[in-house]
Amino acid sequence: MLISCNFYIDGQWIDPVEPGPVHAIVNPADEKIIGTVLMGGKNDAHAAVDAARRAFDGYSQTSLAERRALLARLQAVFERRYTEMAQAISTEMGAPCDLAYDSQAECGPGHIKAALAAAESFAFESRSGPNGDLVCEPIGVCALITPWNWPINQIMSKLAPALLTGCTVVLKPSEFAPLSARLVAEFVHEAGYPSGVFNMLYGDGPVVGNELAEHPLVDMVSFTGSTAAGISVAKAAAGTVKRVVQELGGKSANIVFADTDLASTIRRGVRQAFNNTGQSCNAPTRMLVERPVYEQAIALAAEYGAQVQVAHPSQRGDVIGPLAMKRQFDTVQRYIGLGIQSGARLLIGGEGKPEGFSAGYFVRPTIFADVTNDMVIAREEIFGPVLCMMVFDTEEVAIRIANDSPFGLAAYVNTSDPVRAQRVARRLRAGTVSVNGVGQDYASPFGGFKQSGNGREWGRFGLHDYIEFKCINSDHSQ
Numbered sequence: 423m424l425i426s427c428n429f430y431i432d433g434q435w436i437d438p439v440e441p442g443p444v445h446a447i448v449n450p451a452d453e454k455i456i457g458t459v460l461m462g463g464k465n466d467a468h469a470a471v472d473a474a475r476r477a478f479d480g481y482s483q484t485s486l487a488e489r490r491a492l493l494a495r496l497q498a499v500f501e502r503r504y505t506e507m508a509q510a511i512s513t514e515m516g517a518p519c520d521l522a523y524d525s526q527a528e529c530g531p532g533h534i535k536a537a538l539a540a541a542e543s544f545a546f547e548s549r550s551g552p553n554g555d556l557v558c559e560p561i562g563v564c565a566l567i568t569p570w571n572w573p574i575n576q577i578m579s580k581l582a583p584a585l586l587t588g589c590t591v592v593l594k595p596s597e598f599a600p601l602s603a604r605l606v607a608e609f610v611h612e613a614g615y616p617s618g619v620f621n622m623l624y625g626d627g628p629v630v631g632n633e634l635a636e637h638p639l640v641d642m643v644s645f646t647g648s649t650a651a652g653i654s655v656a657k658a659a660a661g662t663v664k665r666v667v668q669e670l671g672g673k674s675a676n677i678v679f680a681d682t683d684l685a686s687t688i689r690r691g692v693r694q695a696f697n698n699t700g701q702s703c704n705a706p707t708r709m710l711v712e713r714p715v716y717e718q719a720i721a722l723a724a725e726y727g728a729q730v731q732v733a734h735p736s737q738r739g740d741v742i743g744p745l746a747m748k749r750q751f752d753t754v755q756r757y758i759g760l761g762i763q764s765g766a767r768l769l770i771g772g773e774g775k776p777e778g779f780s781a782g783y784f785v786r787p788t789i790f791a792d793v794t795n796d797m798v799i800a801r802e803e804i805f806g807p808v809l810c811m812m813v814f815d816t817e818e819v820a821i822r823i824a825n826d827s828p829f830g831l832a833a834y835v836n837t838s839d840p841v842r843a844q845r846v847a848r849r850l851r852a853g854t855v856s857v858n859g860v861g862q863d864y865a866s867p868f869g870g871f872k873q874s875g876n877g878r879e880w881g882r883f884g885l886h887d888y889i890e891f892k893c894i895n896s897d898h899s900q
């Protein structure tokens with residue numbers, strides 16, 4: 423039976439009042455249609471915003487303790503229905519089942535717990551000066567616009583702090599990840615949130631997303647997606663002077679100094695670039711290697727890259743699945759072709775599908791060596807398993823190449839010299855820097871410099887997005 427996804431507005435499951443084109447849900451592993459998404463229009467966006475607006479007066483006045491209890495209930499529902507969520511993510515965007523279970527779905531409880539922990543020590547009320555009382559108030563109605571690549575990471579890193587601070591929400595998820603978003607709506611309903619606090623509708627970006635960004639009754643937009651769409655959202659929002667938080671694309675550098683443990687560093691770098699089939703905004707897609715170990719690094723990368731197994735998402739273990747959709751498959755093919763034309767040295771992979779795959783959006787994990795930073799494949803976000811390797815001679819040059827990008831989301835540094843690691847990390851224009859493979863925890867800020875965005879989500883940093891600071895000045899001497 424085909425799945426049908428409709429809207430959750432004002433506590434009810436409803437069909438669009440202004441139906442747009444029906445979007446087919448295609449399983450990226452076999453290209454079969456498994457369901458449909460009903461897409462809305464401007465009037466559906468208005469209905470969702472109106473519901474959120476009506477709910478705001480009451481919900482914003484609830485106590486922090488009440489909101490914490492509700493969010494804890496949402497966590498409990500999520501944990502009880504966790505397997506359903508992992509399966510939905512794997513089906514809609516092709517993440518291998520272990521990745522979907524261990525990492526993708528795990529972001530849900532992960533962000534809820536981080537928001538709850540942050541609220542314990544967050545100063546919602548404090549003194550700002552001799553006469554000033556500083557109070558943190560919910561900003562209002564928030565439009566959350568999210569992509570498909572880590573769908574629950576993006577939804578829950580926004581939704582948990584929004585609900586905790588007393589905001590009401592309209593979620594417009596990507597139509598390419600409708601199943602996980604539908605489950606979020608079911609979880610919120612089951613947790614017992616008052617009607618209108620959370621609303622969800624599907625629709626394309628230029629119509630529904632744009633309407634939410636422009637809407638005068640929306641107080642804030644939190645957007646995650648491509649840089650081009652983020653710019654459109656900011657322009658649409660400018661007329662109403664609402665707050666816009668942008669979490670956008672990346673082309674992150676992974677600097678490999680000659681003194682590192684080369685085998686493990688290269689293995690990790692290749693694996694991270696290919697993780698989630700290369701569809702991660704912070705993937706280390708530009709690997710910069712110091713000249714004395716460059717040829718050795720290339721040989722290791724080719725060896726490890728060839729061992730990466732492409733498989734159907736139902737296969738257990740450390741494998742990579744298909745790309746999420748045909749559009750992404752075509753884009754990646756185009757970039758691989760551009761890489762070959764530009765004269766980069768193709769180490770493994772290339773155009774076409776891997777052997778044994780006729781259906782599904784599977785691609786060949788691809789590594790280019792001798793890439794220069796002016797090549798298109800080094801400058802633009804490909805969003806597939808395509809790694810670019812380049813050589814550098816000095817620390818200064820490595821930093822210059824790493825920073826020579828319109829993006830600044832993440833960076834990676836590998837060296838056995840801790841002083842150099844810190845020195846280089848502090849000069850990289852990126853929102854997060856990983857030293858020798860150390861990963862990020864949910865309490866730490868995630869976001870970008872430059873055209874990778876202007877926000878910092880996760881933990882206590884995420885709470886700030888949804889808060890207005892109000893200063894109440896009165897005579898404190900009496």
Ligand SMILES: NC(=O)c1ccc[n+]([C@@H]2O[C@H](COP(=O)([O-])OP(=O)(O)OC[C@H]3O[C@@H](n4cnc5c(N)ncnc54)[C@H](O)[C@@H]3O)[C@@H](O)[C@H]2O)c1
Nearest residue numbers: 568569570595596627631632647648651654669670671703
């Ligand atoms: N920085 C981060 O935290 C982060 C995390 C994940 C993904 N991303 C980025 O997201 C991109 C991949 O996701 P995608 O293909 O879904 O991105 P996308 O920009 O095509 O779409 C993202 C969302 O924005 C909506 N949208 C598109 N155009 C819009 C417009 N003009 N107005 C309003 N809404 C609009 C889409 O419908 C979707 O819901 C990559 O660039 C990736 O780097 C960034």
